[in-house]
Amino acid sequence: MGPGRTSIFKRLAAHALALIAVAILVSGCGGSADSAAADPDAPKQHGGSVTIGMDQEPACLNSKIQCGSMAATSMISASLFDGLLMIDGDGNYAPLIATEVPTKENGAVVDTPNGGMTVKMQLNPGARWSDGQPITCADVAFNWSTTMDERWQVVSRKGWELISDVQCPAPTTAVFVFSERYAPYLSLVGAAPLPKHVLDGKDFNKYFNEAIPISSGPFLLHKWNRAVDVQLKRNPKYWNAGNDDRPWLDTIRYVFVADTNTLKIQLRTGEVDIISPPPDSTLKQELEGFPRGGFQIEPGIYWEQIAFNNAKAPTNDINVRKAIAYSIDRDQITDVVLKGQVERLDSTLLPAKKEYYIPAWEHVTYDTKKAEEYLTKAGYKRNGQYFEKGGKPLTVQFKSTAGNDLRLKVAQLLQQRLKASGIKMDIALEPPNVFFGQSTPAGNFHMGLWAWSSGIDPSQETMFPCDQIPSEANEFSGQNNYRYCNERVSALIKQGNVTTDQAERIKITHEIQTLMAEDMPLLPLFQRPETLAYTDRTQGMESNPLGGLVWNAADWAVAK
Amino acid sequence: MTGLALRRMLEAIPALIVVSIIMFGLLALGPNPLELLKQNPNITSEDVERLTKMNGWDKPVTEQYVHWASNFVKGDLGTSTVDQRPAWDKIKERLPLTLMITGMSMVLSLSIALPIGAYVAVRKYSKADYAATLTTFAMMASPSFFVGLLLQLFALKLQDALGGTLLVYTAGAPQCVASSSGFFGTMFGCLSTPFEVFQRLALPVFALSILQIAGWSRYMRSELLGVLNQEYIRSAMAKGLPGKLVFMRHAMRNALLPIVTIVALDIAGLFGGAVITERVFGLPGMGNLLLDSLGQKDIAVVLAIVMIGAALVLFMNMVADVLYGVLDPRVRVG
Numbered sequence: 100m101g102p103g104r105t106s107i108f109k110r111l112a113a114h115a116l117a118l119i120a121v122a123i124l125v126s127g128c129g130g131s132a133d134s135a136a137a138d139p140d141a142p143k144q145h146g147g148s149v150t151i152g153m154d155q156e157p158a159c160l161n162s163k164i165q166c167g168s169m170a171a172t173s174m175i176s177a178s179l180f181d182g183l184l185m186i187d188g189d190g191n192y193a194p195l196i197a198t199e200v201p202t203k204e205n206g207a208v209v210d211t212p213n214g215g216m217t218v219k220m221q222l223n224p225g226a227r228w229s230d231g232q233p234i235t236c237a238d239v240a241f242n243w244s245t246t247m248d249e250r251w252q253v254v255s256r257k258g259w260e261l262i263s264d265v266q267c268p269a270p271t272t273a274v275f276v277f278s279e280r281y282a283p284y285l286s287l288v289g290a291a292p293l294p295k296h297v298l299d300g301k302d303f304n305k306y307f308n309e310a311i312p313i314s315s316g317p318f319l320l321h322k323w324n325r326a327v328d329v330q331l332k333r334n335p336k337y338w339n340a341g342n343d344d345r346p347w348l349d350t351i352r353y354v355f356v357a358d359t360n361t362l363k364i365q366l367r368t369g370e371v372d373i374i375s376p377p378p379d380s381t382l383k384q385e386l387e388g389f390p391r392g393g394f395q396i397e398p399g400i401y402w403e404q405i406a407f408n409n410a411k412a413p414t415n416d417i418n419v420r421k422a423i424a425y426s427i428d429r430d431q432i433t434d435v436v437l438k439g440q441v442e443r444l445d446s447t448l449l450p451a452k453k454e455y456y457i458p459a460w461e462h463v464t465y466d467t468k469k470a471e472e473y474l475t476k477a478g479y480k481r482n483g484q485y486f487e488k489g490g491k492p493l494t495v496q497f498k499s500t501a502g503n504d505l506r507l508k509v510a511q512l513l514q515q516r517l518k519a520s521g522i523k524m525d526i527a528l529e530p531p532n533v534f535f536g537q538s539t540p541a542g543n544f545h546m547g548l549w550a551w552s553s554g555i556d557p558s559q560e561t562m563f564p565c566d567q568i569p570s571e572a573n574e575f576s577g578q579n580n581y582r583y584c585n586e587r588v589s590a591l592i593k594q595g596n597v598t599t600d601q602a603e604r605i606k607i608t609h610e611i612q613t614l615m616a617e618d619m620p621l622l623p624l625f626q627r628p629e630t631l632a633y634t635d636r637t638q639g640m641e642s643n644p645l646g647g648l649v650w651n652a653a654d655w656a657v658a659k
Numbered sequence: 660m661t662g663l664a665l666r667r668m669l670e671a672i673p674a675l676i677v678v679s680i681i682m683f684g685l686l687a688l689g690p691n692p693l694e695l696l697k698q699n700p701n702i703t704s705e706d707v708e709r710l711t712k713m714n715g716w717d718k719p720v721t722e723q724y725v726h727w728a729s730n731f732v733k734g735d736l737g738t739s740t741v742d743q744r745p746a747w748d749k750i751k752e753r754l755p756l757t758l759m760i761t762g763m764s765m766v767l768s769l770s771i772a773l774p775i776g777a778y779v780a781v782r783k784y785s786k787a788d789y790a791a792t793l794t795t796f797a798m799m800a801s802p803s804f805f806v807g808l809l810l811q812l813f814a815l816k817l818q819d820a821l822g823g824t825l826l827v828y829t830a831g832a833p834q835c836v837a838s839s840s841g842f843f844g845t846m847f848g849c850l851s852t853p854f855e856v857f858q859r860l861a862l863p864v865f866a867l868s869i870l871q872i873a874g875w876s877r878y879m880r881s882e883l884l885g886v887l888n889q890e891y892i893r894s895a896m897a898k899g900l901p902g903k904l905v906f907m908r909h910a911m912r913n914a915l916l917p918i919v920t921i922v923a924l925d926i927a928g929l930f931g932g933a934v935i936t937e938r939v940f941g942l943p944g945m946g947n948l949l950l951d952s953l954g955q956k957d958i959a960v961v962l963a964i965v966m967i968g969a970a971l972v973l974f975m976n977m978v979a980d981v982l983y984g985v986l987d988p989r990v991r992v993g
Contacts, residue, residue, distance in 0.1 A: 324837030326943030
């Protein structure tokens with residue numbers, strides 16, 4: 100080629116080198132992730148900021164309506180709105196704006212002769228909104244009337260429809276009038292009040308979506324830079340500041356990164372201070388290898404279970420269900436898949452529910468002999484690898500959600516174990532909205548693997564009673580996808596739900612658990628571990644799965 | 660020329676209608692994402708049914724389509740069912756970032772790929788050619804998420820090497836894209852903070868460029884090789900024209916012709932964003948918006964993105980045809 104060619108390339112190379120040189124020069128001004136390590140016992144100081152990395156950006160900021168139904172919105176609004184009650188570090192209800200937790204024993208809960216009940220709550224007279232207005236019973240009543248207003252896209256009205264009135268005999272006294280007795284009343288009456296003086300007359304489907312100008316919690320919404328971050332700033336007039344003048348932090352910043360691997364790298368570089376990554380087998384190991392931070396792993400509120408279809412052959416046979424249950428090594432699952440981060444779960448209630456919890460499924464351990472006995476009882480005979488009836492091998496269809504590595508691993512372990520017991524298991528993994536939207540409500544599975552989230556109340560009224568089986572008659576409503584029907588259990592669940600006497604309710608709940616473990620409509624597996632990981636410049640991090648990630652954000656601080 | 664453009668535009672209308680019917684059908688007949696809410700036992704089927712009705716998803720699909728199409732024709736792209744905001748508003752706030760990364764990556768890729776392609780073409784079968792071939796094949800074979808992860812790990816190691824100073828961020832958008840000052844305001848805002856933009860976007864732009872560099876440099880090499888063997892190049896050299904002139908005016912100009920078509924179509928693709936790269940680097944661009952909206956059955960937003968994208972592809976196809984005529988007099992239509 101001609102002589103000009105070389106000079107063009109030389110010039111290009113020179114430009115490229117110059118660019119690299121500029122990049123290296125400016126690198127001196129880069130952000131610093133060099134953080135001062137915090138001594139957990141060091142006295143906290145006011146000021147500073149933490150960044151929380153979340154896997155999703157909220158669609159809007161109003162956690163009560165449809166667009167706010169994602170976890171991201173609840174987390175942000177948890178720092179903006181204090182409830183009448185809170186869930187403390189031990190997983191118990193504790194008073195926040197209210198002065199005490201209402202119970203029958205302290206006289207705040209009274210059964211009325213018409214079959215209903217009243218719950219009386221005293222509000223802390225010092226409780227204030229961030230604009231200085233007192234938080235009163237009017238705000239508590241406004242929350243109820245807003246929840247029930249047909250115009251608003253409120254996500255859940257469960258239980259709220261049983262409240263016929265919220266009376267305000269005094270500004271700091273709220274009386275909830277229930278038309279029926281409702282044992283899980285604390286989850287309703289403990290909710291955060293809504294600022295009537297701000298919201299009255301506004302469009303609740305829109306008004307709190309973009310910005311929230313007020314707060315009853317330790318932080319205020321500073322601004323939402325759509326697609327980049329949500330910034331909270333200290334509420335200087337926080338009513339619950341205490342002697343320490345809480346909150347300690349000046350700002351909390353939420354950033355949104357959908358990819359978990361990226362979030363973990365960001366924690367390592369110090370771009371974010373706090374993450375709560377979803378569980379996987381190697382997470383604990385990875386975090387242990389992270390030199391500049393700490394982490395806490397606890398059993399979370401989501402519990403995984405093997406659901407049986409109790410209405411479809413062959414799992415409609417209790418002996419087949421039991422044979423499968425005894426073929427599953429649940430300890431192996433927690434050991435292999437979760438590297439022992441959590442233990443197996445033996446109830447449909449979480450151990451955190453204390454008195455209500457009994458390990459009813461404890462006796463169901465890996466026992467191939469027992470499995471064989473149950474299969475023989477069910478009329479199956481072993482022929483080579485598999486048990487057979489009528490010349491057909493015993494085959495069950497297993498379904499779960501695709502794209503979840505943890506569930507895939509569990510499925511593979513189950514398949515191996517069931518094969519060893521002579522049961523053929525076909526695996527089908529479906530997109531989550533197909534699995535939850537079509538397969539499970541239509542009963543199109545023998546064994547399903549999914550998780551329920553569990554609140555602090557032991558009520559399971561939508562999951563197990565006979566009338567909650569999705570069918571054409573009830574237009575496929577109800578969440579009893581197991582198609583499990585034991586009249587005694589249904590009656591007990593209904594009874595437990597209207598029993599406001601705690602001791603009595605505990606007895607009922609125990610009986611429900613025992614009966615269900617005997618019927619084996621499902622096999623509880625484990626609670627998904629919940630991980631809180633943070634850089635070592637943060638102070639005050641304390642995991643509380645039931646209370647949520649930011650439950651104690653007022654006590655967070657950073658080392659200077 | 661005007662006749663050609665007009666004819667092409669009319670031809671595009673049936674294509675757009677078919678695209679809209681397929682996309683609408685797939686989304687409207689698909690499962691209801693609100694069912695996922697039922698994992699929480701506190702959210703009952705009645706709650707889900709009530710919200711489904713409020714979203715209008717209980718109406719017949721044809722009725723939903725006619726409603727959407729009649730609004731679309733009038734220029735109303737519809738409202739998001741997720742947050743009740745106009746679909747165009749959501750697109751508008753995501754577009755600057757996407758155009759920034761895809762645009763920068765296109766400029767970077769072109770400025771690297773074309774010289775490399777040209778360089779190895781004139782040194783066919785040299786060591787440099789073999790090295791470039793091997794490298795570009797390796798680049799083509801690397802999935803974006805893997806390249807992204809490697810680059811993030813590189814940033815982490817670089818931070819350790821620099822004693823804790825973070826030169827480039829591993830994820831997240833620059834603050835300037837959050838400005839609410841409209842499309843041009845955002846773009847100009849970002850010009851005033853070039854260093855932050857560099858820190859935030861260096862890795863994703865580089866990750867995105869790798870595939871393009873590999874592809875385009877191969878095109879450039881093969882096109883130029885073809886041209887360099889032509890008689891007219893030999894004639895030009897033989898009559899004593901300077902090599903630089905022959906290379907730039909005769910060889911490069913002819914070799915660039917097919918590249919124009921490829922790049923023109925890729926420009927239309929810029930609008931749709933880079934789904935995987937945006938995901939890995941936590942960038943709130945069009946790709947992420949499309950992915951999120953698909954998961955939430957946000958028909959208005961998905962359809963708006965798809966329709967604008969389809970229209971752009973058809974339009975850029977037309978532009979490529981016209982440019983062809985400009986660059987190559989033989990193709991000019993009388």
